[in-house]
Structures are given as structure tokens and as C-alpha cells.
Amino acid sequence: MLKTLKAYFGYTHFRPLQEEIITRILSKKDTLVLMPTGGGKSICYQLPALLMPGTTVVVSPLISLMKDQVEALQANGIIARALNSTNDETTNANLRFECMQGRVKLLYISPERLMSELNFLLKDINISLFAIDEAHCISQWGHDFRPEYTQLKALRQQFPHIPIVALTATADKITRQDIIQQLAMKDPQIFISSFDRPNLSLDVKRGFQQKEKIRTILDFIGRHKNESGIIYCMSRNNTEKVADLLEAQGIRTAVYHAGLSTAARDAAQDDFINDRVQVVCATIAFGMGIDKSNVRWVIHYNLPKSIESFYQEIGRAGRDGLPSDTLLFYSFGDIVMLSKFAAESNQQEINLEKLNRMQQYAEADICRRRILLNYFGETMTHDCGNCDVCRNPPERFDGTIIVQKALSGIARTDQQVGISTLIDLLKGAATQEIIEKKYDQLKTYGVGRDIPARDWQDYLLQMLNLGYFEVAYNEKNHLKITEAGKKVLFGKERAQLVVIKREEHLGQESKRGKKKAKIQEPQAPVLTPAVFENEDEYLFEELRVLRKKLADSQAIPAYIVLSDKTLHLLSSAKPTTIEAFGEISGIGEFKKEKYGKDFVEVIRRFLNKSSK
Incomplete structure (x- = not known):
């Protein structure tokens, strides 16, 4: 064997x-x-x-x-x-x-x-x-x-x-x-086998609007120059929108969803596999057919419908075992939309339950990896240290008054409002609905003026997850106070909320225009950071160029010639004979005979140049 x-x-x-x-x-x-x-x-x-x-x-x-x-x-x-x-x-x-x-x-x-x-x-x-x-x-x-x-x-x-x-x-x-x-x-x-993938970092950001998501994504891709990644979106429309925004910033991007012709989908997949594009914006239809080992990151633009889907999709990053990053955005709108899909599906009960578990994962303020492993029946006794919760344990405060204001707004409207109307009511906005329904005459009107609307969005999401109210999806998404919510509303219990911390992007808007112009200039090669000891980043780059040339000549993806991990090992060990080349992990007899001469030649040439 x-x-x-x-x-x-x-x-x-x-x-x-x-x-x-x-x-x-x-x-x-x-x-x-x-x-x-x-x-x-x-x-x-x-x-x-x-x-x-x-x-x-x-x-x-x-x-x-x-x-x-x-x-x-x-x-x-x-x-x-x-x-x-x-x-x-x-x-x-x-x-x-x-x-x-x-x-x-x-x-x-x-x-x-x-x-x-x-x-x-x-x-x-x-x-x-x-x-x-x-x-x-x-x-x-x-x-x-x-x-x-x-x-x-x-x-x-x-x-x-x-x-x-x-x-x-x-x-x-x-x-x-x-x-x-x-x-x-x-x-x-x-x-x-263990479901733990310790090489994947897990990060969640909630309540971001489209502009903030795009800024965060551009920052994120900026830290992953030349590295392949997938952005999963809930709707076809979003995949195209996000792809257009990335293309406008000079990032080579393909789109993949069920509304495209088979030829267009095949072309997108082929471009991604062969590194002709860096990013694919896709609906969940994408990725099962891909064994690309050097996908370095996965972003979820929206909340997935279940932990199984999420786990399988993030699992497309870092298949070679090297460090890879995952980022999940989600908002209240995602939950409303996914709940509607689940409620209309053939297995309403189980799909709503799976969505509920996914939401709890995204909301959690305990180690995310422990939640994932626990879902698949595997227990981990320590925190992972490689998720956002472990890196920044949340700070909490007594949010009883904030919760009471929101619940009072729900109660005084006879539990007949959705989330956006509730925020308008708390902020004291004079919208058509507020005036028509005489909500501006309620005691709660304007009691939350001091809190920005997006913070209200965040606090309400926390309250939903703490079980203070629920959403009646069969009643136009109206909010209904639960027993737990009544205890806080009537002062029988206190409520702890997590302090909202936002990453500020100062002056980002003005920078973006300049950034666009800058992209047209020829750029120096961006080096992939060293992964192994004694590794030479410049050698890795030369080996990558050779690999691409060999792959193109055979019309196969580069990672099929040699994986990124094997290239890193080569630029660390620097073998100068075909025998030594064959000793490297991931190189069998066939590849040794086929590629040994070419790779060894590049390594020797590089070492000669370096010693001068």
C-alpha cells in the first residue's frame, strides 16, 4: 500500500x-x-x-x-x-x-x-x-x-x-x-474522520450594507494578492453585481449561476481552474466539481441556509492544508429571505431548524470552530484561537433599557410591524406608513433617536437571537414578543447585549477613485509569503511561472501539475537532482520522470544566480 x-x-x-x-x-x-x-x-x-x-x-x-x-x-x-x-x-x-x-x-x-x-x-x-x-x-x-x-x-x-x-x-x-x-x-x-480544519480561519461580520461589504471585500482581496477565492451570494443578481464592482477595481472575476448557459458556466469554471480569473462570484451551484487545491479564501456575501452547506463551501479553501481565510457576512434581510425559502420548501420544519442553527453559529460569541464540530457530533475541549471570537472576545453591557424600548415599540403597535418600520418608529422618522398608521402619536415614537439606525439593526438581531422576539414569517414578517421578552419588558430580568464595534474605513471613498486609475500602471510582481522554513519567495514565483507554462502546454490546470504545497516544499528544499526532486511530498514516479528535468533546471539556475 x-x-x-x-x-x-x-x-x-x-x-x-x-x-x-x-x-x-x-x-x-x-x-x-x-x-x-x-x-x-x-x-x-x-x-x-x-x-x-x-x-x-x-x-x-x-x-x-x-x-x-x-x-x-x-x-x-x-x-x-x-x-x-x-x-x-x-x-x-x-x-x-x-x-x-x-x-x-x-x-x-x-x-x-x-x-x-x-x-x-x-x-x-x-x-x-x-x-x-x-x-x-x-x-x-x-x-x-x-x-x-x-x-x-x-x-x-x-x-x-x-x-x-x-x-x-x-x-x-x-x-x-x-x-x-x-x-x-x-x-x-x-x-x-475529524471535521476539524484548523488551517481555515473563521470570521463573521454582521449588519454590513452593500457598500461596506464591498469595501471589506476589496481590503480582504488586497491581502490575498494573486490568490484564488470564491464569493458565494444568495441570488444570481448579487453574483453579477459583486463581480461588476470587483472588475471595476481591476480584479479578474467570473460569474457562475444556474441562469447562465452551460457553455458560460463551463467557461467560468475553466477560467477559475486555470487561474485566468482570480475570483468567482457564484451561487451555491458552484464548487462541488472542483478539486482546486490552492483556493486560498472563501467569502459568503450572504448567510448560507444550513451549517452543512456552509461547511462544505468553506471547505473548498485550503484543501492543500495551507493557511486559508473564510469570511461570512450576514444581515437581518438574509434571515428573512432564507426563512421564506425554508417555509415554502417541502421540508419546512427541518429546513427552518437547519437555518436556525446556522443563524446561531453566525451570532455566537463562543469559539466558532467548537460550534461547527459540535454540529457534526465532534467535541473540542479548547478554543481554536483561529476565529474572530477567539481573537476578540466580545465586550458586553447591560442593554436592558435598549431592549425595553424596542419591545415596547413592538407591543404598542399591537405586534404588527416588521424590523424596518420598528426602526423608523424608534428613530422618530416621518415615513408615510408611520403617519398613516398614527405611530407618530405613540409614546415610543422617537425614544431611540440617540442610537444610529444601523446599530438598531444590530441590537435587534441580537435580541432575535437571545429569543426576546420572533418573526412571524407567515404574517408579513411581523415581530412577536416571546415569554423571555416579556420578562425583560416588565423588568423581571436584565438583558446583556454585546458592544458594537465597527471597523472604520476613513477616507476610503476618496481613495477608491485614485485606486482605480492606479491599477492601469504596470505593477511589480506580488510575492506569495513564505510558508516553510528556508523558503525563498522569489524561487517560488519562478517555479510558479514554470508550472503555468507546463500546464498550458498540456491544457490542464496548474495545480494538477504540482500543488502549491509541493511548490512551497521545492522552494524550501531546493533539490538539484532529479532523484532529490522525486523525494518531495506530492511527487510520484510519473511526475518525477515527466517534470523533474524542468524544475531542477530552474532551481539550479536560481541558485547559481543567487550565489553570484
Whole structure:
């Protein structure tokens, strides 16, 4: 196993649980694998595929995901193919012939295609294993349910003796049981790897308006020069708006959402994978098909609908284990909109509950990583030190009077107002609605003039999460006081609120105009900071240029040639022989033979230049 791991994948040791999972699969037993994105799931079935006689059939939900995996395997010298609708007839005929000859080690196929091939190709080849990737798609309790996955139980009926391994990065207890049942797995062993991704920083900002979000995003991207990232937005409209604003600042950005043609979506994904754009603004439809290991950051422009979605989306950053940043914005409007979607969905109760948990995460003032891990049934006994709450524990104050003012406003309007009208009432604004409904004659009118409107927004969000009022989504989002709220309103209990701290962007507006003009000037290369000891940043840059050249000549993404992590290791170890080059983690025999000469030449030239 270790010999094969080094020869094909370039690693000298397994990650946690990989060895046990592979041993189990090699003994032809059914297996369910839960491993976070970037935890090394693929090797769990790719390595057994190399060690077992015959072909491993991998069921995958997206063509882009198959393409990515097949390219990466071929780059390691492994014969892998994908059978899907993008192939022409000749390609498929050749592929069938190769499979029948037993030459193909891994065959990637969509669930629909699999069903149509059950009595044809699959009957004629020697199958060693069925691997069901993204297995949560089979469960209606999963966050990404795909009806076509539910037909996969036919595999057990048709091929009762072939082992099945199901793999996913996110599945709560209900979903796990459902996967086992739907696939008719026989006495499967469940392997659950730690969900902790300590290399990801977790940051949340709430109540920002669009202008502030964009400023913060520009600042953030400024700290991540040349580094790829994804911005997830709730609506298609937002993806396009944000992309336009970034493009105007000279940041190469693509858009990806379900309203675009397949060709436009493929082009956006291809540009991102091949580093022709730095950023993709996308709806949740984007990312499952991407194994890009050097995504350095993920921003959520809006609150996601569940912790599973959020965890899977941030998991697309830092798959190579290097430090990566995540940032989540959310506002009251997000919660209202997502609650409406959940209430109109087929599984209203469970979706509202999942949203509620997501909101609690965003609102929390305890270590965020502990909340995430706890959600997936894993306990952490210490704070992580790598989230905004750990870095800046919140300061609290007695906010009883503020809470009483707000609740009194709700009570005096007979609980018939939404959040924005309540703020207008507290601020003493003379809007049409306030005048028409005679709210300006209430005792509460104007009692909150001294607090800025955006602070009211923030305090009301805190009150919602503290359970002092709730939103009646079925009643035009009117606010209703809860039992806990009544206790504060009538002075039976005190209320603690978190002090609002804003990052100020002084003079940012005037700077932005200048910034735009400046972008047109040719800029000196921006260096990626050193990650390993003795690493040379200039050498890393030269190796990156070479990698891009080699990738372009083969029409494959740069990270498939060598990962960022491997480049960092090379610019730290600086090997000057092909043998030494092959010792670096992530470089197998095939890559050593194929790329060794080029990389060693650049390193030698660099060292000669440096010594002069």
C-alpha cells in the first residue's frame, strides 16, 4: 500500500483513517466514509482501485468533477476515464474497448449513465469496486438531494458480491443512516474522520450594507494578492453585481449561476481552474466539481441556509492544508429571505431548524470552530484561537433599557410591524406608513433617536437571537414578543447585549477613485509569503511561472501539475537532482520522470544566480 502511495501519489505516509479504510475495502467489505473536504477521501478508493484486479466504477454527480479527477489521475500516470454526455461516439467506443480489455483502472460515470449501462458495459467488464462519491446526494435529508441517486440501490441487486464504498464530506446522523439504507449496504463500517480544519480561519461580520461589504471585500482581496477565492451570494443578481464592482477595481472575476448557459458556466469554471480569473462570484451551484487545491479564501456575501452547506463551501479553501481565510457576512434581510425559502420548501420544519442553527453559529460569541464540530457530533475541549471570537472576545453591557424600548415599540403597535418600520418608529422618522398608521402619536415614537439606525439593526438581531422576539414569517414578517421578552419588558430580568464595534474605513471613498486609475500602471510582481522554513519567495514565483507554462502546454490546470504545497516544499528544499526532486511530498514516479528535468533546471539556475 505504501509503495503504491509513493509511486503514484508521491506521499510517504497515510493521513488519519486512510490506511484502515483502504484495508477494509481491500477485504471487499461495504464502507461508509465521512471525511472533510481536503481530508483525502479520493485516495481511499483510488488506491484500492490500483491494487485490485479489474475496474473501479466511480459514481459522480457532476461532469466537471469527473473531468477534474480524471485529469489528476492521468497526470499521475493512472489510466482513468469518464463516460458522460460530453464524449463523442468515437471516444465512447474506444473507452468501452479499453474497459473490456481491462486496461482502465477507474471509470467515472454519472448516476443516470450508470443506470443505462447496467445491462450493457457493466455486464461485460470485470468490476472490482463501486465508489459512490458525494453520497449525501442520495438522501432527501442531505443538503444537496438528487433524485437520480436514489436508483443506485439497483447496484446491490445486479452485483450482490461487489463491495460498495460511499463517501461524503457532510452528513449528519439521519443522512448517514439514509445513505446506508438507500444503497442497501451490507453491514458497513462507518469511518468518521475529524471535521476539524484548523488551517481555515473563521470570521463573521454582521449588519454590513452593500457598500461596506464591498469595501471589506476589496481590503480582504488586497491581502490575498494573486490568490484564488470564491464569493458565494444568495441570488444570481448579487453574483453579477459583486463581480461588476470587483472588475471595476481591476480584479479578474467570473460569474457562475444556474441562469447562465452551460457553455458560460463551463467557461467560468475553466477560467477559475486555470487561474485566468482570480475570483468567482457564484451561487451555491458552484464548487462541488472542483478539486482546486490552492483556493486560498472563501467569502459568503450572504448567510448560507444550513451549517452543512456552509461547511462544505468553506471547505473548498485550503484543501492543500495551507493557511486559508473564510469570511461570512450576514444581515437581518438574509434571515428573512432564507426563512421564506425554508417555509415554502417541502421540508419546512427541518429546513427552518437547519437555518436556525446556522443563524446561531453566525451570532455566537463562543469559539466558532467548537460550534461547527459540535454540529457534526465532534467535541473540542479548547478554543481554536483561529476565529474572530477567539481573537476578540466580545465586550458586553447591560442593554436592558435598549431592549425595553424596542419591545415596547413592538407591543404598542399591537405586534404588527416588521424590523424596518420598528426602526423608523424608534428613530422618530416621518415615513408615510408611520403617519398613516398614527405611530407618530405613540409614546415610543422617537425614544431611540440617540442610537444610529444601523446599530438598531444590530441590537435587534441580537435580541432575535437571545429569543426576546420572533418573526412571524407567515404574517408579513411581523415581530412577536416571546415569554423571555416579556420578562425583560416588565423588568423581571436584565438583558446583556454585546458592544458594537465597527471597523472604520476613513477616507476610503476618496481613495477608491485614485485606486482605480492606479491599477492601469504596470505593477511589480506580488510575492506569495513564505510558508516553510528556508523558503525563498522569489524561487517560488519562478517555479510558479514554470508550472503555468507546463500546464498550458498540456491544457490542464496548474495545480494538477504540482500543488502549491509541493511548490512551497521545492522552494524550501531546493533539490538539484532529479532523484532529490522525486523525494518531495506530492511527487510520484510519473511526475518525477515527466517534470523533474524542468524544475531542477530552474532551481539550479536560481541558485547559481543567487550565489553570484
